[in-house]
Amino acid sequence: xxxxxxxxxxxxxGKVTISGAKNAVLPIMAASIxxxxxxxxxxxxxxxxxxxxxxxxxxxxSVCRFSDGKLTIDSASVxxxxxxxxxxxxxxASFYVMGPLLAxxxxxxxxxxxxxxxxxxxxxxxxxxxxxxxxxxILESGYIIAKANNLKxxxxxxxxxxxxxxxxxxxxxxxxxxxxxxxxxxxxxxxxQLCEFLNLMGADISGIGSSNIIVEGVESLExxxxxxxxxxxxxxTFLIAGALLGEITLENVNKNHxxxxxxxxxxxxxxxxxxxxxxTILPSDIINPVDIQTAVYPGFPTDLxxxxxxxxxxxxxxxxxxxxxYNDRFSHIPELNRLGAKIKVDHNSAWIKGVVSLKxxxxxxxxxxxxxxxxxxxxxxxxxxEVQRVYHIDRGYEKIEExxxxxxxxxxxxxx
Ligand code: EPZ
Numbered sequence: 001x002x003x004x005x006x007x008x009x010x011x012x013x014g015k016v017t018i019s020g021a022k023n024a025v026l027p028i029m030a031a032s033i034x035x036x037x038x039x040x041x042x043x044x045x046x047x048x049x050x051x052x053x054x055x056x057x058x059x060x061x062s063v064c065r066f067s068d069g070k071l072t073i074d075s076a077s078v079x080x081x082x083x084x085x086x087x088x089x090x091x092x093a094s095f096y097v098m099g100p101l102l103a104x105x106x107x108x109x110x111x112x113x114x115x116x117x118x119x120x121x122x123x124x125x126x127x128x129x130x131x132x133x134x135x136x137x138i139l140e141s142g143y144i145i146a147k148a149n150n151l152k153x154x155x156x157x158x159x160x161x162x163x164x165x166x167x168x169x170x171x172x173x174x175x176x177x178x179x180x181x182x183x184x185x186x187x188x189x190x191x192x193q194l195c196e197f198l199n200l201m202g203a204d205i206s207g208i209g210s211s212n213i214i215v216e217g218v219e220s221l222e223x224x225x226x227x228x229x230x231x232x233x234x235x236x237t238f239l240i241a242g243a244l245l246g247e248i249t250l251e252n253v254n255k256n257h258x259x260x261x262x263x264x265x266x267x268x269x270x271x272x273x274x275x276x277x278x279x280t281i282l283p284s285d286i287i288n289p290v291d292i293q294t295a296v297y298p299g300f301p302t303d304l305x306x307x308x309x310x311x312x313x314x315x316x317x318x319x320x321x322x323x324x325x326y327n328d329r330f331s332h333i334p335e336l337n338r339l340g341a342k343i344k345v346d347h348n349s350a351w352i353k354g355v356v357s358l359k360x361x362x363x364x365x366x367x368x369x370x371x372x373x374x375x376x377x378x379x380x381x382x383x384x385x386e387v388q389r390v391y392h393i394d395r396g397y398e399k400i401e402e403x404x405x406x407x408x409x410x411x412x413x414x415x416x
Contacts (some may be wrong), residue, residue, distance in 0.1 A: 006378035007410035020228030048140035125165035153178030200224035231345030242281035306373035313341035332370035368396035
């Protein structure tokens with residue numbers, strides 16, 4: 001298994017281009033199933049997860065071509081409404097094919113996604129939503145079978161504004177008969193772009209970006225073209241690295257998707273300057289401790305919680321980071337403590353005592369964002385850090401060690 005080796009303490013400077021958003025492209029790839037021709041998606045990041053979704057679409061019967069960030073998906077020959085365990089166990093987002101396959105075929109068989117590094121991740125909101133639309137749900141040896149002769153629009157209200165459940169129900173409702181209202185819907189930019197893509201295909205969705213999304217069912221959808229929005233989580237990851245290690249400029253960012261993060265970074269002492277679609281971070285010479293409560297969009301994203309904890313581990317004082325989206329997403333803490341951080345976890349909060357410096361060590365990735373936190377830790381630590389199991393980071397960051405070394409970090413990949 002590959003590992004990433006970092007010699008810490010080098011300052012950063014220069015420009016980095018942010019890739020297209022993983023969490024936008026995955027549901028949009030699933031939505032292409034609903035079209036009857038070839039959809040074209042540009043600014044697609046080359047990630048393990050996008051390649052896994054391509055493999056899944058090919059198993060279902062789509063014909064995919066992917067090069068230089070351009071992905072074409074021809075869904076004319078889709079004929080196998082099944083998402084096998086081997087793929088779903090490696091990527092929860094495989095579950096996104098359930099809505100479109102149910103809408104297109106009236107029957108779908110998808111493996112239940114397992115848990116993940118930080119605990120169970122249920123899909124009850126998805127299944128209840130499909131039942132509201134008229135589907136019969138059967139659980140059979142680890143697979144979920146959903147059947148519906150014809151889906152009928154319904155009013156669906158989520159207990160929590162789930163990103164995945166909002167996307168999945170949207171992709172089923174667009175071909176349902178009549179009106180669907182999704183209340184307490186997710187407002188993340190990635191779901192907004194999914195709605196835009198579905199409307200480009202001929203769907204009739206309104207209330208986009210609000211908590212109440214309205215879908216008027218249509219007869220059929222055509223393929224469409226779209227350019228993926230910048231990845232706000234990759235951008236936030238690099239901004240945090242810049243706050244710690246030097247002035248860097250991010251290109252291809254949408255500042256409106258990062259407002260809560262930019263405000264919190266300014267509280268730590270950094271300055272952030274916007275010009276067009278780039279952001280420059282000017283770090284201060286000390287990091288003020290800043291508490292965080294993660295929240296759904298437009299709050300501070302849970303996907304930047306681990307990276308923020310890494311930064312606070314060397315802040316000038318103590319801080320508390322509470323995750324209100326996942327209550328057990330702290331597998332990065334023991335690994336950061338191996339680098340000399342002083343962090344205790346209590347329920348869904350990390351209590352951090354800032355230390356003067358971290359010391360390089362061998363650490364282990366456990367999930368995409370924990371890996372990013374360990375890379376940040378290694379970049380600021382004195383000495384050498386070895387991050388193992390980097391296949392996790394390759395799921396969600398495109399060429400991360402190349403991007404960091406291009407702005408001055410001493411970082412390279414050792415293929416085992
Ligand atoms: C999406 O996951 C993202 N993944 C996650 O990013 C992100 O952390 C998460 O949204 C929250 O923003 C993709 O978009 C591919 P949820 P998702 O449904 O849709 C509970 C990354 O690092 N819940 O919004 O799975 C759930 O347990 C990944 O890029 C239910 O209880 O997240 C959690 O506590 C990690 N029942 C909360 O809702 C359900 O049926 C939010 O989950 C569904 C969710």
